[in-house]
Amino acid sequence: MIKPYLAVIADSFHSALSSRILWIAMVAIWIFLAALAPIGYHEDYTTTFRWFDLDNGTQMKAMLARGLVDPEESETALGRLARTFPEDIKRKLRQVARGEDVRIDKGALADSLNESLDNEDWYDAEAWRTTVRLRELRELDEIPDDEISEPERRRRARLRIEAALPGVFTAMSARSITLSYAGFDFPAFFLIGKEQFVSLINQFVVPIMMDWLLGFALIFLGILVTASIIPDMLQPGSLHLLLSKPISRTMLLLSKFIGGCAFVFLCVSQLVIGLWLISGFRLDIWNARVLWCIPVAVFLFAVFFSVSLLAGLRWRSPILSIGVTCMFGAFVLVIGLIGGYFDALVRAPDRISQLSFDGQDIVIATRGGELKRFDSESNQWADVIEGDFRRRDLIVPPVRIAPGKIATARIRGGRFNLYGSGSLDLLVLDRSKDWKPNPGLRLPNGTRRLLVVGNRLIALNNTGLMATTIQQVLDESGIEDDEPDQTSDDRTTDSGTDSEAEDGSPDIEVSNIGVTAWITDLIRMQGGATEAFRVILPKGVTLTDPVRLDVLPDGRSLVVYARGRLMRLELPGGGGGGGGDDAQGATATLAADLMLDDNDAARATMAAAGRSVLLARDDEPVRWYQADSLALLAEFPSPDDQTVVAAEGLGATDRFALLTTDGSVRVATRSGDRVEWVTLPQSEVTAIKYDQQSGRLAIAHHIDSIDFAAIGPDATASVTIERAVRPSLTSWRSVDRYVITPLRTLTPQTGELSQTVAALVSGKTSFAIGDVANDEQEVVQLKIVRPVVSCSLFLAVMLTLSCVYFARRDF
Template sequence: MRPYLAIISDSFHSALASRVLWAAFLAIWVLLASLAPIGIKEDYTTSFRWFDVYNGTRMKALLAQGIVDPKSQDKAIGRIAKAMPEEMQRQLRRVGEGDEVRIRLTLLTHALNDLIESDANRGNQSVADTADADSDEATQSDWYDSEAWKDTVRLRELRELDETPDDELSDSLLRRRSRLRLEAALPGVFESRSSRSVLLTYAGLEFPTDFQIDRVQFETLFNQFVIPILVNWLLGLVLVFLGVLVTASIVPDMLQTGSLHLLLSKPISRSALLVAKFIGGCAFVLLCVTQLVFGLYLIAAFRLGVWNTRILWCIPVAVVIFAVFYSVSVLAGLKWRSAIISIAAAGALAAVCVVVGVIGGVVDARVVAPDRIVGMTTAGDDLFAVTGGSGLVQMDTSEEVWSPLIEGEAGSNDRVLQPTTLDADHVMTARIRNGRFNPFGSGSLDLIVLSRGDDWSPQPSLRLPTATERLVSIDRDAVVAINTADLLITSRDSILDAIGEEASEDATGEESGSDDGTADSTAKSVPRIDNSVGAWLKALVTMQGGATESFVSILPRDVVMSPPTRVSRIRGERALILLTGDRMQRIEPVGNDMMSTWETSTRANLQRESDRASHVIASSSRWVVVARGDLPLKIYDAVTLQFAGQWDRDAKRSFVSGTPLELIAISENCFLLRTSSGHCDVIEVVRGDEQLSTLVSTTSQELSDATADDDVQNAGADSNLSDQAMTIRTLERLPVDEIESVHWRPDVSVSSGGRLYVAHDVDRLTVFSMSVTPRDEQSISVGANFSDIEISKLRSVSPVGSVWRWVDRYVVGGLELFTPQVLQLGDTTAAMVSGNDSLVIGAGESGAAEVIRYQILWPLVSCGIFIAVILLISCMYFSRSDY
């Protein structure tokens, strides 16, 4: 063993003698020294950025209404619009008069930030100065009036700040209060933001940029984007290149006559000698990488507050990247005995890896992604799906192909709504032009109906409310359109009349049908009643996402939809669970007429959480389950919305990985949970233990206090519910990986059974039959299942792909198989550092978010096999060559 260690040490000393190495050391020390002053500063979120605006069109319409509507000029929105700069007021007046005026978001947010500054400065004035200011005409510095803001829905944080005297608030809190006042006056306009944000600083000075996010977002950005970029480029490109440059001469120098004969005179084999030299070169890079990564870890910990020891996993990954290129350099050095050729060979391999990686990325984005199934529904035995290329396809079961109904294309800016079943013969959707990144899109938005009698040909129907994001069938006579600021309803008969069809009295829906078969026998025409704010001016109402001629607003007046919004329908009941911001409420129609007034029957405040992932919600007749990011799954009573229990974070992660993307209720207690990891699990709400009962009792009291503080009480709350604390157990995992979308079709003849359609591996389809048998709850012990479930596979379809899909599978796949996946090691690093196996980008309803699943093991296996094969070839060549 000692001779081999001597050779490794000799290689290491040879590398240390290189001037390039010491230049690299100096560059690393200078880089770390330049990064050391970077820090973060946490403060209240006080100003607006253009990316805070979720609905710019609605904001422009609301401000225009405040300018031109006499009834709004004394309200909050009117006072804000009047305080705008004169040029902005002139443009908003043109908007209110019906002109097409483009106002950049940056100009609007800058104007709002000026109002924040003026209001905060007013709060710093003395009482005497304030009294003098009140005697003047309304100017930009006195746009706020407490009476005008009484009609707005204010968060508890704003009410607490309004009740606090100005002299007790810091400058940051004064600005925070002003921002919250603007948000209250402009409901449904801004993205939900954390109350505190972090700002980057350098040597105590704030960065002069618009970089402002909360701590959780900062840590996610650092772990899943910054660190992989450092590994791919700083470690994977710069240090690897320098490492190859320094170590390329080790093998050629060894092959010199005097050196080689001296080494071979020792009791070692040629293969072991070569491997020892290879390890010596890697040891040199290990020293450089360790200095850089450990220095970055210390900076992240002490300066940024990111104490993440998983950052140190970058060290072995960077050494593996170097070993891939160095193995080729060693083989070239054996063959041609030239350091220059060794460097050129390693550079050629790097070029090949980059080219193959780029080709794979382009083909995946242009060929594979547009075919990916992101949402499904059924009508009878026919299956319809939305693709990643913003197309709508139908499964032709006879030929096992997806037949296009609405053509999609790669990189399309359009957005197709997830199809919704109207009845067994009709399916609804909509295509929003240029709506992928803009909820309003461009042009008019028509409901598209596909009818069995017309061979499923898309037909335009009613005019949809602007910025519609989802369609939900309620009972079998009504359809709700959910947009960025409202819930609007129309009748099934109105939809069919618009395409020239008469409603069939015996038509039954699969998802929209009522479980008890009850429905109003007489068809109702939708009255042209508009409950939206500002209904006096149709153009502005349309811009705000308000009602159209055939849709009626059912959103209770005391409810403000703060994006993102989640709506869950309770199957078999005329009720919706609405989750907006951190408030959940159950809304129901007053009486039997769903087209008239809806009101809130009960509501509950959710605890404010640091995780900024989107909520996922599902409701049965008994439970409401809410999932969010890496947080515990929360369970609420479906009637009272009282907190009933949770699935602990650690217990959840031991069974389910990834970010929750979709929840579907399949029975009273059982739900389907699909995550970003590509798996789907059947979970069940069960009784917890005594410790959990204590937790539920405490949390219920906290939530009740928060709810009472919002002047709303939970109707009919069960005081003994904490004695029946609930949690969640996993029943079974579907035997399918890489799941893209799922659709549950309940069997109307069976109370808890149906078919589950699973789209996986881009566009493959597997159909399962599922039945849930409830047990006698009186005899069930703590933690035991309430139900027995049976899952059987009915069929699996592998659609015939296009020629380009064949090229992707066999040509590009073959290139990636025989090429070391060096670029994909960034995914491995991101997974190791973040502790997650996937990344979810964006929010929205199911299917709207983009999911990136990290390739964790395959890049390491690919690089390991490549290194082993090249070293084996090098050892065989070295052993059989005469030097």
């Protein structure tokens, strides 16, 4: 019974093999593989500076200008390095020091630094002794000059330059991948190591190949070759001969369909297996999961071939079959583009990224750079600070500073440049004024996080930690504290004294003339102390990205993680309401210090709760530390091999809530060296925040909905939803839900099959991308099941219609 059907399939092959297009495609595949075969790579130290390595040009200009004009910096690492720049750049830097608005091209700065890599006359061991040297630099410094290789020497020179200019450069991998072709290096190289290069190939290159090489070129050629199979079968002599055999019409049609798919299977197999062998032999990437591209590509072809099949039955013309299939492909493409447009421009900007609370009032920051509050009367999110996601503004996460008062800031263009444009003012939102933002104190440039510790407001930027008093914040913004809890000794004014700030910079009111005034302004320009904020980092402690910090429940200690270093800082005055000057400017004390591996500036997430600290870094086990001594208590793999993107300590309970890239929240409880996980019911979670006032965990999910969950005290973490926020849809969101989403559901999601391939090839269903220094990381959740289901249903419907039509029609 099987032989007749095998004969039909073989006949499909004979028909396809007679096509000239097929042979042209086969030759093109082998020429393409032969042309790709000489590709290679080598891994070197990351040495060369490029313009986009300079994460903050404003800060770099200010630091170099200070190194030139400040006599005290003359023989420091900064001063010695600044003198190596060409005369035209030094002239512009002196203009910067005088307060002039001078533009210096980042490319010119990078070129000057690259010249310094070859001539290290600027280096002095004593001058660099006071800089923060990462473990890699310390190890390279131990190699004698007569034994160090040239790549190692250049790498050491780059690290010395980075140490002299902390906070200026984007965190980069210690290794770089350079591609070559037939022994000649490409002019471009990837500033990533081998592991990141493999992830790049699996998560981005393979899906692109699936979309264009397999999903467009080969599928289109396959349709051209196989479009004549059904019309040729329907020729009177051919069809009568086939129906004379003991086979049913349905099985005959399905055999022809399988024959066309098997033919494409052979063509796709040649290309994919060839690419896999080249990537293995030439790039040392032996990933057998790449072969999943073969069945997925054939499945994708089957979806389009089912349309060609029905069109061939109806009109018996290969030209019309090709035309109808192309129109179907265009329709699917347009629906996919519209869906992507709504995902990027309607849904994504409304996603909650940060939360803050004051009683029943909720203030959120969104991915689109907006600040909103929940209006219970209209059951909608009302704009507090409108944003334009195209400008990529950055909202500093809002924090409650007093009853009815929430503080935040907006950095215009902050996602591109942490310093943004212009000065950065603290914005205080007041409930009594309908949460309208009131500008207040000038924040240190580049502030990315605000924390409240006792009566202090602490600002984190890429140069360190600075503090002021809550009362001064309220006074400067013209808002009276509804429930004052500060003593009069805590208040400071702008009158100033002749004293110096903790970082050694004089107050601007006193030093308002001569070079000292320039230096003061330069310190502020590069992110140093302002009139109100004073540096509180202990002497000799410098923060290197990625930086994460949290407040311990004792209200007087901070836990800080800075690229391989975990620290506990105790603030003076106990974090209470008194303390006078301690509350504003006195430095913290380094109470505990733990050095970890640098881990190539991997993404890190940290939280504090009770007497514990939780630290999660990419590709490492999650670690649980004792807060006082930073002793390791337990370590365990990340739940379900997902990346932790946010963590919240649950008050004084020594438990943590972890948000992972799959959009799930898990509560972790430790028992000895064992950790138990409980997964909460919410899905598509975008942010979490523990509300200290109510003791509830706020879970933002499904774009802009929030659940306030009370977590039970036992290890089972029983959950009670005490409040649920479900805002009404806006107009465009309504269009998305009731028009675009049903349309996408009914249309086969052929374009999203590349995400299925990415998941199969990489072995990950989700991952985080973006700057490791930024707390707001973009999470990519790959759609795996939806495209397979939608395409399968469409394929089943089309084949059913074709079989019914063929069985009932008299040909």
